[in-house]
Amino acid sequence: MAIVISGKELAKNKRDEMKNLVPELEEKYGRRPNLAVILVGEDVGSKSYVAGKEKACFEIGIGNTTIRKPRDISEEDLLSIIDELNNDDNVDGILVQLPLPKHIDETLVINRILPSKDVDGFHPQNVASLYLKQPGTIPCTPRGIIEILDSENIEIEGKRAVVIGRSNIVGLPISKLLLDRNATVTICHSRTKNIAEITKEADILIAAVGKPLFVKADMVKEGAVVIDVGVNRNLETNKLCGDVDFDNVCDKTSYITKVPGGVGPMTITCLLENTIECFIRHMEAKNDW
Ligand code: NAP
Numbered sequence: 416m417a418i419v420i421s422g423k424e425l426a427k428n429k430r431d432e433m434k435n436l437v438p439e440l441e442e443k444y445g446r447r448p449n450l451a452v453i454l455v456g457e458d459v460g461s462k463s464y465v466a467g468k469e470k471a472c473f474e475i476g477i478g479n480t481t482i483r484k485p486r487d488i489s490e491e492d493l494l495s496i497i498d499e500l501n502n503d504d505n506v507d508g509i510l511v512q513l514p515l516p517k518h519i520d521e522t523l524v525i526n527r528i529l530p531s532k533d534v535d536g537f538h539p540q541n542v543a544s545l546y547l548k549q550p551g552t553i554p555c556t557p558r559g560i561i562e563i564l565d566s567e568n569i570e571i572e573g574k575r576a577v578v579i580g581r582s583n584i585v586g587l588p589i590s591k592l593l594l595d596r597n598a599t600v601t602i603c604h605s606r607t608k609n610i611a612e613i614t615k616e617a618d619i620l621i622a623a624v625g626k627p628l629f630v631k632a633d634m635v636k637e638g639a640v641v642i643d644v645g646v647n648r649n650l651e652t653n654k655l656c657g658d659v660d661f662d663n664v665c666d667k668t669s670y671i672t673k674v675p676g677g678v679g680p681m682t683i684t685c686l687l688e689n690t691i692e693c694f695i696r697h698m699e700a701k702n703d704w
Contacts, residue, residue: 417668425566426680437476448694449478450508451500456486461512471683490519501529507694508534534689557589559681571596579603580623622658630659640670
């Protein structure tokens with residue numbers, strides 16, 4: 416019988432802990448952590464993600480400022496907002512909600528954020544830190560996946576892990592984190608041949624594809640741990656669904672996450688954790704509190 420891991424419940428427990436931690440940090444350092452979010456344009460998905468982040472910050476008592484700009488803002492103006500936030504000593508974390516309009520170079524924008532304030536962990540310096548096992552900020556979704564596995568004491572060492580997807584924000588970093596925990600990792604992507612043959616070998620299967628119900632029961636080994644990162648619309652029901660055909664896959668697994676209520680809530684929770692960690696490093700570096 417599969418255990419359906421509730422990312423929502425885990426996220427709630429972690430946020431309760433942070434709610435207690437934030438006043439302690441304020442007492443020690445003289446102020447609370449502050450996150451600045453930049454939202455460009457009116458994309459419905461982006462607006463809803465930013466609203467979720469605002470709500471989560473409010474819930475645990477982290478300061479949050481969302482800077483909203485029209486979609487025709489120039490790249491230069493956006494970069495100068497980032498410069499201001501970089502230089503603002505009261506800002507500990509900066510997040511630019513992606514995707515950005517086509518006329519703005521996302522790489523330029525990500526690279527402009529100070530690595531020490533890059534709560535998403537997308538800056539090349541943080542990416543390098545992850546690959547070199549040096550201190551830095553780990554991207555929120557992969558961090559959340561590891562916390563989900565750890566919450567159930569799921570053994571990673573020595574296991575065969577298969578990750579479907581090789582994006583910079585999910586597939587690659589989660590593969591590296593699993594490798595660091597001594598899993599044997601295989602990464603699949605759109606050019607992988609006979610993908611089911613590979614996924615069927617996985618003790619831990621991470622689906623980060625972005626295709627509704629992509630992972631079918633015959634792609635999953637009996638007793639596997641399956642983590643569903645996907646956030647998609649089911650084309651038939653128009654409901655939110657993951658990359659995993661949950662109803663048919665669930666019974667074959669030992670542990671599985673569901674969409675919604677699985678990885679998603681942990682992604683935002685890890686953003687809060689990253690913000691708190693950036694704050695602590697920032698305050699400790701100043702050392703004048
Ligand atoms: P992405 O950048 O589009 O990457 C998707 C990956 O899936 C690519 O590496 C692609 O391979 C691979 N892929 C596509 N079709 C495939 C196929 N038929 N067989 C095997 N591999 C295939 O997406 P992403 O940003 O990583 O996100 C993946 C999913 O996770 C999306 O649904 C996204 O909304 C969701 N997501 C959720 C959270 C959360 O907090 N829950 C956070 C981030 C993302 P190629 O590299 O060869 O193109």
